[in-house]
Amino acid sequence: MKSIITNAVSRSYSTRGGREIVALEQTDLAINAGEFVCLIGPSGCGKSTLLFLMAGLLEPSSGTVCVGGELINGPDPDHGVVFQPDATFPWMTVFENVAFGPRMRGLSSGEVRDRTEHYLKLVGLADKGGLWPRELSGGMRKRVDIARALANEPQVLLMDEPFGALDAMTKEGLQDELLKIWAGDRKTIVFVTHDLEEALYLGTRIVIMERDPNMIRKEVVVDLPPSREPLLRTEPHFQDLRRLLWLEMAEHGGGPGVNDEDLRDE
């Protein structure tokens, strides 16, 4: 698995009015191979920008991003991404969606089929391969998104508020499945969220970002047992950590739980 290192990375862009907006400023972050890091922070703090820079979907204005010791200069099928909006291709069946990455990598049709079936099974959609995405619920489509990212067997998984649009029950179910998948092969995962509880439940480390300037404010190592059960959420130590994070964020404008659009560019 690969490490991720950002070195004084900044990203800015100019608005139509010619104003310069700094989406991310001079950010250093080192993520070890196999870590599950959650990025949290108020809306517009640049957490999605940071993730998109790691994914190679945005270019840094200055500074560098290295994944596995190599400089990022564009998207890489070895670095899977799961987006917040539903990104399943509606004109492909569920099977074809998951098979897309392996096909693009030129695997033989037998390998494509085996892999696709394996990952469909992993996310519990083994019998749904022939359906169109529109025939699935939002939660199931998100599973397709995840299976599609996994089917490329990436070393790094970058997730941008992937469960942000789902209802609480579906969300918790998917969190447990994601943890199970991560326990399987310990991919390096970076997970953007604005949900404190989600960050605590999933992450081994939480990186808190702030606005104006948009940069990392604090890091918290989550000293919870590595195998997490749903009831963990109700335990005193979990709640203590939650309070700590909440205070940390409430102190710095925006505050947690604000569910408006994050700052994103094209």
Added chain:
Amino acid sequence: MSDGSSLRRPEAARRDKRLGVEFLISASVVLLLLALWLVLTGLGLVRPLFLPGPQQLFEAWGRLSPTIAQDIFDSLVLRILPGFLIGSTVGVTVGIAMAMNRKAWAALNPIIESVRPLPPLALIPLLILWLGIGIGSQLLLVAFGAFIIMVVTSFEAVRNVSPIYLQAASVLGARSRQVFRRIILPAVVPDMFGGIRIALAASFGYNVAAELIGAQSGLGYRLVLARRYLLTENIVVILVVIAILALAADQSVQWLNRRFTTWKART
């Protein structure tokens, strides 16, 4: 199974009842208009020159039927379909090229933007001067009309492909060729069919205009002749024929659309 149907049955029954009422309303309006037409023409309340009755329409059909197959062929197969196909093929190609490539856009946009506001019918005098009265200028008029519609439709369709799909494809390892073939092309199909329906309907219109001006055959030509000899009943029969053809063409496009976009939810 029994659960599902028992849940669905009252819902379906209510829908059937609503559809039944709607059908009754539609049918009564049509029947009422037909009755009005029969009364007005049967009692001689309107002059046949303005509104011919069923008897005159029947006679008109007798006069027109010997040549109708040839006229339909000349309009549909010689002018409408080839004009539409040439115009929309070029339009789709140019529209996609402009949306995909900034240099193509820079080169073509001034041309497209300067001819787009022109009503195609305003080009008729120029087309006649260039190509004379004949199949060339007629085809070009139909093709131009379809071209303009499809350039705009396909340009907008490509530009409207959600960036999330392009990003998802590129992080999964697709190269730009593959993104084009497997993401952009399928994504624009529904919008394209919308444009094709409009362009095909417009092709029927431009063809009539082309034939009104100078043609020796075709449905539009028959309309001119009928007006010249004050044969209103011939005009009505030809209009009905054109309506049926245009409807059939539109239905064919819609059928193709359903076949190509089974993935899309329909309400």
